[in-house]
Amino acid sequence: MARVLLIDDEPVFYKMVEHALKPQGYELEYARSGLDGLRAAGEFEPEIIIVDVKLPDLDGYDVVQRLRSTPRFRNTPIIFLTSQADLPNKLKGFEVGADDFLAKPFQPEELLARIGILVRKSETLRSALPAGPTREPATVLALHSLRGGVGCTSLAVNLAIACHQLWEKPTLLIDADMTAGQVALMLNTSPARTFDDLTNRHSSEIDDDIIRKITSKHNSGINFIASPSSPVADDSFADDLWVELLNRLQETYDFIIIDTGHNFGNIAIHMLNQATTILQVIAPEMASIRSSINALELYHLLGYPSEKIKPVLNQTLAVAGIKQAQIEKVLKLPVSFSLPYAPNEFIRAINFGQPVILQNPEIASTELLEEMAYDLSGESLKAIPPSSPSVVWKRVTQKLAAKK
Ligand SMILES: Nc1ncnc2c1ncn2[C@@H]1O[C@H](COP(=O)(O)OP(=O)(O)OP(=O)(O)O)[C@@H](O)[C@H]1O
Ligand SMILES: [Mg+2]
Numbered sequence: 001m002a003r004v005l006l007i008d009d010e011p012v013f014y015k016m017v018e019h020a021l022k023p024q025g026y027e028l029e030y031a032r033s034g035l036d037g038l039r040a041a042g043e044f045e046p047e048i049i050i051v052d053v054k055l056p057d058l059d060g061y062d063v064v065q066r067l068r069s070t071p072r073f074r075n076t077p078i079i080f081l082t083s084q085a086d087l088p089n090k091l092k093g094f095e096v097g098a099d100d101f102l103a104k105p106f107q108p109e110e111l112l113a114r115i116g117i118l119v120r121k122s123e124t125l126r127s128a129l130p131a132g133p134t135r136e137p138a139t140v141l142a143l144h145s146l147r148g149g150v151g152c153t154s155l156a157v158n159l160a161i162a163c164h165q166l167w168e169k170p171t172l173l174i175d176a177d178m179t180a181g182q183v184a185l186m187l188n189t190s191p192a193r194t195f196d197d198l199t200n201r202h203s204s205e206i207d208d209d210i211i212r213k214i215t216s217k218h219n220s221g222i223n224f225i226a227s228p229s230s231p232v233a234d235d236s237f238a239d240d241l242w243v244e245l246l247n248r249l250q251e252t253y254d255f256i257i258i259d260t261g262h263n264f265g266n267i268a269i270h271m272l273n274q275a276t277t278i279l280q281v282i283a284p285e286m287a288s289i290r291s292s293i294n295a296l297e298l299y300h301l302l303g304y305p306s307e308k309i310k311p312v313l314n315q316t317l318a319v320a321g322i323k324q325a326q327i328e329k330v331l332k333l334p335v336s337f338s339l340p341y342a343p344n345e346f347i348r349a350i351n352f353g354q355p356v357i358l359q360n361p362e363i364a365s366t367e368l369l370e371e372m373a374y375d376l377s378g379e380s381l382k383a384i385p386p387s388s389p390s391v392v393w394k395r396v397t398q399k400l401a402a403k404k
Pocket of ligand 2: 177
């Protein structure tokens, strides 16, 4: 029999629902708040969800909206249980994605009948439709700048570790700077596995074995693909290789962070095409701003939607550079993230191969990098709290809740 989740803060309704459903063989799980309900949905994988509108933290509409934003619960039947089943409330409920309403107080027979109808409908739908994706799509972040020395590699390394620490999900860092990649150095490794193994290969050769041959592990828990051992031209790689490779990697990893290099070569364009978000890194000086304007124009010509591009202002200069407001004015775009000047930490990180985020958990840069990683994570991932949240997840979400 189907698994049913009831999200309601009044125990009396749990008793009523239990009394109606248990004898029929339904498995029932109960949560008393919106957030607990989301957490329970993640663990219990219900086939039917019954939600009260008034809850102590998130209201029922928020809960349904968050559930509907995830592939797992896009089609799960949801019934609103409410004492306010008037027309405006019903319309609002249907708008966020509820399938049915039941006014409190209700007759157990009516609840059973409605659940029965929804179960049958969803079974018919499931057998008629091809199975949709139940896995969340991977978050692909490409760090890019046409000017070198603005912090692309430092940010890529730290963001990858931040994403991994936050969600504890498979994370891959790709060094796509094929001429002067520094990711391996910043991770204090000299890997035997690099992109070298992909040169002169055909896209049909991309399989798990090849991917294993080019991927290294770092003791922070992330995996990475290092740039070639010596500079390699873009045309040493087959063009269609990159689409195949990135598609495969997105099946394995929840997060892929790419240090894209400082050009618009063939490889960079493939990486940028597949990115969920392009982080355009800018230092507060004229040459960097000018190259960012050029990059933004090219993104536009490549047809990238504006919400895919997020400028990151990185204070790499000891002197006060051009102000953020002025930069935003010339870019005609708000800066999405701004990182402070922290020369000692970033230089030490490079010289000893110890990323800032691992060495300096208490400094402002680390805090901001963690918040940035959370902000850039997929909405469907953020919608449902993890069943055993990481230390970083707790820290970031507590801070965000306090800000609200
Ligand atoms: N927020 C910061 N504060 C102070 N120094 C920084 C900061 N971010 C990066 N740096 C320093 O700036 C320099 C360039 O950083 P990084 O190598 O990450 O940039 P890049 O854009 O990848 O450069 P390239 O690819 O051209 O070598 C490094 O010395 C790094 O320590
Ligand atoms: Mg670099």
